[in-house]
Amino acid sequence: MKFTYIFGPVFSGRLGHSLGLDLLGERICSMDCLYCEVGKTDELTLDRKPYVPADYLLNELRQWRDAHSDNLPDYVTLGGSGEPCLNSELDTIIKGCKQILPSVPVAVLTNSTLICDPDVQNALLEADAVLPSLDSLVDKEFAKLNRPCGGVSAAAIADCLIQFSKKYSGKIFLEILLSQGINDSQENLTLLKEYVTQLQPHRVDVTTLSRPGAFSLAKAVDSNVRKVWQDALAECITRFDANGSTSHQHIAKENTQAAAEAQPATDNPPDLHDQDRLAAKQRVLESLTRRPQTPSQLAIALTLPLSIVIGVLDILENEGTIYKSEPDRTATLNTDEPFYSCQ
Ligand code: SF4
Structure with missing residues (x-):
């Protein structure tokens, strides 16, 4: 929905x-x-x-x-x-x-x-x-x-x-x-x-x-x-x-x-059906239209396995729908992960 x-x-x-x-x-x-x-x-x-x-x-x-x-x-x-x-x-x-x-x-x-x-x-x-x-x-x-x-x-x-x-x-x-x-x-x-x-x-x-x-x-x-x-x-x-x-x-x-x-959902990549992968892609995209996030933040927020999130991010980035920015170690979260964003 x-x-x-x-x-x-x-x-x-x-x-x-x-x-x-x-x-x-x-x-x-x-x-x-x-x-x-x-x-x-x-x-x-x-x-x-x-x-x-x-x-x-x-x-x-x-x-x-x-x-x-x-x-x-x-x-x-x-x-x-x-x-x-x-x-x-x-x-x-x-x-x-x-x-x-x-x-x-x-x-x-x-x-x-x-x-x-x-x-x-x-x-x-x-x-x-x-x-x-x-x-x-x-x-x-x-x-x-x-x-x-x-x-x-x-x-x-x-x-x-x-x-x-x-x-x-x-x-x-x-x-x-x-x-x-x-x-x-x-x-x-x-x-x-x-x-x-x-x-x-x-x-x-x-x-x-x-x-x-x-x-x-x-x-x-x-x-x-x-x-x-x-x-x-x-x-x-x-x-x-x-x-x-x-x-x-x-x-x-x-x-x-x-x-x-705040642990990401278990990271054993399940064998997702195409329909589930599409739903995951949609949820990741909707979340990123609201704010930039790292793969771990998305995995925690959406309760998805990290490997699924990373896979979906790769697809969206290759499609040119999202872009990746370098990790910013001056940021509040002081993360080594890149941020993904729709803008
Ligand atoms: S950051 Fe400033 S301009 Fe942007 S929504 Fe908040 S108060 Fe408004």
Whole structure:
């Protein structure tokens, strides 16, 4: 069955097996980030509308559940090809996801630009995890890297996120993406350390580009720089969770657990029928249209044997449908495997 607004599950380093919901359907966003992996923003806006109506999206999710009830994801993640909080039916969508898949937590990826809107805050209160990004608290860096709609300021976002965190009982995983020479300044690190100390998110994830972004100006930082930032910011989190461990300890635990759990399906290549191979090819292609991935990530996300995934990737690459980029050891995953992508 082919879905228009549901993709995956894909393997996410932060959320495990994540079933993605695209709430925009087009390249509509309130930012036009230099590093955006889905390309240049076509419609730069702060206007909230039912870009993908809740009814349509939730109907697809019901169909997906009926076909996959034996293989549920770790998270349903609201995101897509732009800023999901721009969808004015966000509230109905989050509540609908929880009704349709009651055992699966709902996460929302957001660039934080709409967090000052009370309707957005109220909708997000229903989610189990919110993953806001805030790449720089230095105005000129924020403007250069994220290129937001007019009137959006990093300082206002930072304040509203603090307000939101005080009434939110779910988890906040703050993301900071570093781009070399743009927002990796000492000034930004100092401001973000003060900010993380105040916000006390459950986790902070410092990432960098895993492949070239929409504009060639954006470049990944060195893995040592990313580690220095990751450690410095994680140390600012002192909250204790219910188990008595700090979020810093929790990161290590989650990563270890994820690594242990995230094994590709058994790698004895079964003798696939043509029909099954075609289905595998279709699933790999659909997954890659959403985001670039390595063979192992695809194998884990799609629960397919790695050898089948590699075989399918070879076919698709020879057909010219996908392309392979070199392993990027500066990337968050620090992988030796190549990334495959449709773009
Ligand atoms: S906020 Fe996200 S979707 Fe929007 S331009 Fe930036 S990276 Fe792309």
